[in-house]
Amino acid sequence: MSLNTSITGKNATEAFEDVGHSDEARGLLPDLLVGELEQSSAPSKAKKASSNPAVHSAVEKGSNMMYFVPLTLLGAYFAWRFYG
Template sequence: MGKVFTLVEAAQHNNSDDCWLIINGKVYDVTKFLEDHPGGEDVLLSATGKDATDDFEDIGHSSSARAMLDEFYVGDMDTSTIPSKVKYTPPKQPLYNPDKTREFVIKLLQFLVPLFILAGAFGIRFYTKSAA
């Protein structure tokens, strides 16, 4: 077991000259690997200052990539300093109204009003032609 770091300590190592990642409760100094990382150094730099476990797991790293982590290990993470993930709370929405009468009337008017306008236009044209 190595040294134990807080999130604040690990988060200070967040640039291309000094880059640490937190993965599965362990801290890794991946500075020397930045140039060789297949996804580019920006991917690693964007994962600093937070728990990067989900980022690491979502990619589906190979067993050889996982084994490479051992050479970058610098210590363990004090997981109590990592904020817990916030549970999603859906926004407050108005209650469902099963009465669809209003929606039906609006849709009916959206259909009928243009028809009445069109019928009126043809009626006026027909009337003016027959009167002439």
């Protein structure tokens, strides 16, 4: 099962319909409904983006480090095993 993170925390009705779920999956929907979000209480994208530019920049840099650090450690481990 793959999680589509582009709809995480958002209304997934359209994505659910696009996939073409079975009648059994549609029968499970009422039990999975957590609640309904009023449009007035939904956070706006402009508010999120302007919250703190330094934090946004750090998150982008951190996402690059998310790949660099484990791959570097993995490479170092294999080098140690091969040459050690």
